[in-house]
Amino acid sequence: MPYDPSSSEARWQKAWADADSFTAIRDERPKYYVLEMFPYPSGRIHMGHVRNYTMGDVVARFKRAQGFSVLHPMGWDAFGMPAENAAMEQGGHPRDWTYGNIATMREQLKPLGLSIDWSREFATCDDSYVAQQQALFLDFLDAGLITRKSAQVNWDPVDMTVLANEQVIDGKGWRSGAPVERKELTQWFFRISDYSEELLEALEGLTGWPDKVRLMQQNWIGKSRGLQFSFAATDASQGFDAIEVYTTRPDTLMGASFVALSPDHPIIRTLAAGRPEVADFCEECRRIGTTEEAIETAPKMGFDTGLTVRHPLDPEWQLPVWIANFVLMDYGTGAIFGSPAHDERDHEFATKYGLPIRATFGERGMDLAQADAMVAKAAYVPLKSEVVTYVRGFAGKTEQTGEAAVDAAIAHAEAEGYGKGVTKFRLRDWGISRQRYWGCPIPVVHCETCGTVPEAKENLPVLLPQDVSFDQPGNPLDRHPTWRQASCPKCGGKALRETDTMDTFVDSSWYYARFTSSRADTPTNRADADYWMNVDQYIGGIEHAILHLLYSRFFARAMVKTGHLPETAKEPFNALFTQGMVTHEIYMTRDTRGRPVYHLPEDVTDGKLADGTPVEVVPSAKMSKSKKNVVDPVNIVSSFGADTARWFMLSDSPPERDVEWTAAGAEAASKFLSRVYRLAEETRGGGEDPELTRAAHRAIADVTKSIEGFAFNKAVAKLYELANAVGKSGAGGEPRREVLRILAQLMAPMVPHLAEEVWSMAGGQGMVVDAGWPEPDPAMLEDDTVTLPIQINGKRRAEISVAKDMPKDQIEALVLADDTVQRFLDGATPKKLIVVPGRIVNVVA
RNA sequence: GCCCGAGUGGCGGAAUGGUAGACGCAGCGGAUUCAAAAUCCGCCGGAGCAAUCCAUGCCGGUUCGAGUCCGGCCUCGGGUACCA
Numbered sequence: 001m002p003y004d005p006s007s008s009e010a011r012w013q014k015a016w017a018d019a020d021s022f023t024a025i026r027d028e029r030p031k032y033y034v035l036e037m038f039p040y041p042s043g044r045i046h047m048g049h050v051r052n053y054t055m056g057d058v059v060a061r062f063k064r065a066q067g068f069s070v071l072h073p074m075g076w077d078a079f080g081m082p083a084e085n086a087a088m089e090q091g092g093h094p095r096d097w098t099y100g101n102i103a104t105m106r107e108q109l110k111p112l113g114l115s116i117d118w119s120r121e122f123a124t125c126d127d128s129y130v131a132q133q134q135a136l137f138l139d140f141l142d143a144g145l146i147t148r149k150s151a152q153v154n155w156d157p158v159d160m161t162v163l164a165n166e167q168v169i170d171g172k173g174w175r176s177g178a179p180v181e182r183k184e185l186t187q188w189f190f191r192i193s194d195y196s197e198e199l200l201e202a203l204e205g206l207t208g209w210p211d212k213v214r215l216m217q218q219n220w221i222g223k224s225r226g227l228q229f230s231f232a233a234t235d236a237s238q239g240f241d242a243i244e245v246y247t248t249r250p251d252t253l254m255g256a257s258f259v260a261l262s263p264d265h266p267i268i269r270t271l272a273a274g275r276p277e278v279a280d281f282c283e284e285c286r287r288i289g290t291t292e293e294a295i296e297t298a299p300k301m302g303f304d305t306g307l308t309v310r311h312p313l314d315p316e317w318q319l320p321v322w323i324a325n326f327v328l329m330d331y332g333t334g335a336i337f338g339s340p341a342h343d344e345r346d347h348e349f350a351t352k353y354g355l356p357i358r359a360t361f362g363e364r365g366m367d368l369a370q371a372d373a374m375v376a377k378a379a380y381v382p383l384k385s386e387v388v389t390y391v392r393g394f395a396g397k398t399e400q401t402g403e404a405a406v407d408a409a410i411a412h413a414e415a416e417g418y419g420k421g422v423t424k425f426r427l428r429d430w431g432i433s434r435q436r437y438w439g440c441p442i443p444v445v446h447c448e449t450c451g452t453v454p455e456a457k458e459n460l461p462v463l464l465p466q467d468v469s470f471d472q473p474g475n476p477l478d479r480h481p482t483w484r485q486a487s488c489p490k491c492g493g494k495a496l497r498e499t500d501t502m503d504t505f506v507d508s509s510w511y512y513a514r515f516t517s518s519r520a521d522t523p524t525n526r527a528d529a530d531y532w533m534n535v536d537q538y539i540g541g542i543e544h545a546i547l548h549l550l551y552s553r554f555f556a557r558a559m560v561k562t563g564h565l566p567e568t569a570k571e572p573f574n575a576l577f578t579q580g581m582v583t584h585e586i587y588m589t590r591d592t593r594g595r596p597v598y599h600l601p602e603d604v605t606d607g608k609l610a611d612g613t614p615v616e617v618v619p620s621a622k623m624s625k626s627k628k629n630v631v632d633p634v635n636i637v638s639s640f641g642a643d644t645a646r647w648f649m650l651s652d653s654p655p656e657r658d659v660e661w662t663a664a665g666a667e668a669a670s671k672f673l674s675r676v677y678r679l680a681e682e683t684r685g686g687g688e689d690p691e692l693t694r695a696a697h698r699a700i701a702d703v704t705k706s707i708e709g710f711a712f713n714k715a716v717a718k719l720y721e722l723a724n725a726v727g728k729s730g731a732g733g734e735p736r737r738e739v740l741r742i743l744a745q746l747m748a749p750m751v752p753h754l755a756e757e758v759w760s761m762a763g764g765q766g767m768v769v770d771a772g773w774p775e776p777d778p779a780m781l782e783d784d785t786v787t788l789p790i791q792i793n794g795k796r797r798a799e800i801s802v803a804k805d806m807p808k809d810q811i812e813a814l815v816l817a818d819d820t821v822q823r824f825l826d827g828a829t830p831k832k833l834i835v836v837p838g839r840i841v842n843v844v845a
Numbered sequence: 846g847c848c849c850g851a852g853u854g855g856c857g858g859a860a861u862g863g864u865a866g867a868c869g870c871a872g873c874g875g876a877u878u879c880a881a882a883a884u885c886c887g888c889c890g891g892a893g894c895a896a897u898c899c900a901u902g903c904c905g906g907u908u909c910g911a912g913u914c915c916g917g918c919c920u921c922g923g924g925u926a927c928c929a
Contacts, residue, residue, distance in 0.1 A: 040929050080929065153927075164927040212849055216924075219848050292925050296846040326846090330926095345846080427926090434927065503927070542923055545849075550926095580851095581922090652857045652869065656850095658922080660857070668870055675884090713858070717868035724868095727885090789864040794910040796864045834909055840863040844909050 003677035005641025009753040012767075013113050021769055022115045024071040026531050032068035033532050034060045035512055037540030037548075038075045041101040041123070042082060045108045047582040047661055048541075050633045051649040054750075055579055055712065056539050057114045058650065061749040062707050063536075064115065065773040071532050073515040074109070074116045076102050076123035079439045080504045081164060087470040094438040095466070098125055108634055112642045113752055115769075120518040124440075124507035129514065131461035132523040133506065134443040138454050139562040140190070147189050148452065151431050152264075154290055155183035159473035162435040165291050175473070182286040187433035188442055188500065192554045196221055196425040199553055208575030210656075213545045220546050222426025224248045227410050228333065229419025231259055231309035234318055238307050240267050243321065246332035246424060250413065251405035252339035254392035255360035257350055259309055260302070260324035262334040268323055271305060278303065278323070285325040292328075300349045301325040312418045313394060324349060330428055341375035361388040364399065368392070430551060432503040437468060437476045439501030447488035447495040456489035462497070475499055508548055509555035512538075512572055513565055524564045533569040542578040542656075549576070577710050580658040582649075584629040587615040598628035601663070602635070631661050643751035644670040650712040650750055672720070673754050676747070679726050680740050680758040686732025695725040696739045697780035703746045704773070712750070719747055737762040745774050790815055791842040792824045800841075808835050815841050 016022065036056035039049055053074075060072040083094035102123055122129055140146050154163040158176035162183075167174045192199075200221045203214045227250035230242035243259055261268050263282035272279040281303040288298045303323040311317035319337070326345055327336055340350035340357040350357050362371025362380065368391040374380055382388060384402035396408025413419035433442070441462045443455040455462055465483040468476035477483060477499040488495040510523070516532040517525035540548075556572040559565040565572075587599040589609070599615060608614050636645045648669040653659035699722040706715035722743055731739065740762035748755035748768045759768035783804060788811070790798040798820040802811060812833055815821055825845055832844035 037929095042929090077929070082928085162927075165925095166928045168927095216849050220925090222848095290927085293846075296925085298846090430926080436927090504929070505927095508929085541929095542850080543929080544924095546924060547926065548929085654858080657858095658851090662857080662870080664870055665857075671883095672869085678884090714868085717859075720868055787864085791863080791910070794863095794908095799864070832909060834863095836863060839861095840910085842863075842909050 003674045003754070003757070005643060005673075005753065006638070008757055009111065009113060009642055012753045012756045013111070015756075015767065016113075016115075016769060019767070019770075021767075022070075022072065022117050023119060024073070024117045024532075025069060026528070027069055029067060029069040031071065031532060032060075032063040032537075033071040033516075033535045034063065034537045035073065035515070035535045035539070037538075037544065038077050038508070038511060039105065040077045040080060040082070041098055041105055043101045043104065045105050045633055047631055047633055047649070049109070050112065050645055051582055051659065052539060052541075052579060053109070053112065053114055054646045054649050055577070055655055055710075056537075057112075057116075057646075057752075058707060058712060058749040059537050059539070060115050061752060061769070062773070064769075065745070065748065065771070067772065070115070071515070072114075072116050073120040073518070074114075074118065075121055075511055075515065075518075076105075076125075077504065077508050077511070078102065078123035078125040079501075079507055081436065081438070083438045084436060084470060091470075093466070093468075094470075095125070095464075098123070098438075111637050112633075112646065115752070120515055122514065122518050124504075124511065125438075127461055127463055128519075129507070130440050130463065132514070132520075133440050133502070133510070134455070134460045134462060135457060136510065136523050136559070136562070136564065137443055137502075138457060138460075139564070140558050141454050143558070143562050145191050145194075145558050145561070147191055147429070148186055149189060149429075150184050151187045151189075151433075152182045152184055152290055153435075155181045156473075157181055161473040161475075165289070168289050168291075171287055171289055171294075179287055180289055182290060185433070185435075187431045188444075189429040189431050190554065190558070192430045192551070193425060193427050195554055195557060196223070196427045198557070199427075199550065200425075202553070202571055206571060206573075206576075209573075210576065210578060213542075213549065213576060213578065216545050217550055220427065220550065223423065224426070225406075225410075225421060225423050226250065226332075227406075227413055227419045228422040229312060229413055231312065231319065231337070234308045234310055239270060240307075243267065243309055243335050244333045245335045245337055246422065247337060249339065249342060249402075249406065250409035250419070251390070251393070251395070251402065252342045252360040253311075253313065253337070253409065254394055255339040255341045255358045256311065256319060256337040257340055257356045257358065258320050258322050258338045260322045260327050260336050260338055260349070261305075262327040262329040263323055263325065264329035265323075265327075265334045268305075271307075278305065281323060285323075288325060295326060295328065298325060300345065300352060302349055302353055304353070312413075320355075322349075322353075331426060332424060340379065341371075342379055342381055344379045344381065347375075347379040358392065360392045361390045361402075361405070364389050366391065430503075430505075430554070432506055433500040434503055435475045435478075435499070436501055437464065437470075439504060440507065441477075442498045442500050442502055444498040445486045445488060445495035446498065447491060447493060449493055450488055450490045450495075453488055453490050453495065455486075459489065464501075477501075505548060505551050506555075509551045510559060512552070513556070513559060513569070522564075523559070526564075526566070529564070529569065530566045533565060533572065535573045537575045537577065538573040539577045539579060541581070545578065549573070577655070579655050580653070582661055583658050584631060584661045586627045586629040589613060589615055600628050601631055636666060640666060640670045641673075641753070643673055643754045647673060647716070647751050651716045652713055654713050655710055672723070673751060675727075676723055676743070677754060677757060679723065680744075680761040684732035684736055686730055686736070688735045689729045689731035692725055692729040692731045692739055693735065694780045695722060696742045697776040699746060700742060700774050700776040701781055704776075707749065715746075716750070719743070719750075722746070734763075741771075742774050744768050745771055786838055788838075789840050790818060790821060791840060792821065793845055794842060797821070797824060804838065808837065811835050811841065815843065 034056055036052050060070050064070045078098050083098045086097045087094050154168050156163050156173035156176050156178055158178040163173055168180050172179055200223055203218055226246055226248035228246045230244050232242050233240055263285040272282055288294050305321050307321040308318045338346040340346040341359045357375055359371035359375045362374055364387055366389050371391045387401050390398050395412035396405050410421040443462045445453055447453050465480055484497045486495045486497045512535050513524050517528035557570050560567055560570050587604045589597050591597050604615055648666050699718050702718040703715045741764050744755045744759035755768050785801050786804050787799050787801050789796050798818055800814055830843045830845055834842040
């Protein structure tokens, strides 16, 4: 009987459900918590989901087989802008759109046969999750973890609404097309910057995380040591006494040629009030938008204020004060001094505006003239660890490293009293206020007499009103007729509700903790949290390497501080794996006006459309609806079965890299699974085949190691080898069935349905899901002889087969006697003979 | 711009500093078949009759030996604080 995935997969899924196989329970087994980043309910599942959740499922089933009590939950990251956009574009309510999508996606996910404990499922927009998140907010507020301050947002002056960065395209609002302005609003912030040092230091302990992610976070937090000091105003009539600056290169102070302030600097604001041309310039700077990328890549723009300050080391030396569009108010003091010889941005700025460029140091041994000549065209920015010659130094030695010079400069400033060494972080507080409807309301009211007052816990949850419309831009909460009316929990007087909702990163910063007890009427249940935390293996996209993971690390600390998590859960994710995307070729034709028209892969055969029109093939890119290079997992599952989709997602490409979906690859996966089924179905007479048994034990060792190392593609390759070995072997009867059962066990985490079929055909007891993980017999893994390649001058020329434990001198004798070696040596004695036991021999002639 | 990655046959990829190309796809040849599909077996980086030579994005370096380590580039991808 040929293998029929559709009936088989449904049957096994029901068997697992009936046996309650995947319900996580606290028992005497050691626990293992595996979590994949939960999905945003966009509408339908895509191949990226299949890949992500299959990887997590492999880990979950593997650990379960190894005897762990596994927690493997699923939920929905359900608040966010797309639901509001859908409501604006198609009408309807974000809630209905979201829950509709969740229902669809849940039904699409279930046929994949994932070992998920569905009883713990929740969506972040559920009233119960909102309620507990608001309770956390109030606890954090109490604990001093939250503050309110002013921040800038993108403002669309036509739609009269705040725009997200992705809604600003080339400096214009995506719907109105109006040039975006910056606007200041008072916002709620989580005080993550209080934890800068701790979040940085704790990275060292995250040994289960990829180094690249730790490095990215380290750079993001951005600890720096520098000098903070003031430039005094040349005369008091300028309207300020001094400008405070921060620099990480105080050693370049003698190369200073200007002072630059952020357009948002208080001194500039004051100045702008009286000088329209200053105000105009600042307005222009603000049109760049709020993203760091836009600000950094925009052409350098400056405005000479005419103000001047004195150099701290030479009162006679006057420096001009400029406004510069690349100086950020958020970092340091919002003011810098420009040292164009040793900073590329300053160099560009100085060149553009004709400001002097004076070298502070040059390459080792250079004199002042040489150093000045070198920096005339381009900034000289060697590594700080490199020794250079200071031609305009003022502290430390003439010949020293940048590092030493910075230390000497700080010491000099402190001794002379004009500045002090300061440690700063790039990490800023986390602004969570969003002027949008579809999010968790911030549980605060604004009272006419008491000011800003937290809502009382007994009044939670503060739920979103349902009667809202999206026919006009802006936050529907602002214009709701009654929802804002509240009474002050403090004085009972009239108050207005906060209409800002929380950043959706808040929702995803603690869902992992909520899964440990997803129905509790407090944010967590401590007994459950204590048992299940931490997440032993977290899996998700590299795009979350910084923000989501950093926020979660902060949130876990905040939950520890407020008693919702045990001290040991400060770092909530013991191990992290970041997987790559699923990509596909793009098929394109052009319309009569030459504009691209995209076509779905299922409409393209052999590079042609159904009507014979050839398509242009654009190299693989991330699957996206707009490019139509999407393959719907639902179609793959219905035509090939879930196991095929799962197997293909694990084959070939290493999990951390992107994988390209190809129809041929899917078919190959399907063919292989059918072959395994046929191998199991076939009964053969005959007996032992020691070689096959050895192959099986080698496969156990290799597959175990590969799964543990997240090298699923290598595990797949080993399983191909084992299946090939079964096909070629003359083994029969029980010895053959025993190998087939090992094959079933090893394949079970990846293709669980087929594994159950093979297990049962090969005479396995019960279900393979309960069968445990096989152990290799060490005796079967040993080889008596090894093949040693012989290199001559580093090139492989011959090989010899020797006993595994043959002593070096015997090997050397064999090598020298070898024909090829003799021929190459041509009677000469080798200069050197390198024998790496068990690996290689190199003859240096 | 800045930070972090990736780049190996026609394709996806494998390789504790030690035989470059495991395993798979495609292709080619064969078996089976009236024929095809499916299946099974074999070959399969390039050049060369061969000995050999060339080959891991590019340029240099360290080493007995470099895909792997170091320096400098190029291209592509992720992030850049209100996309999730």
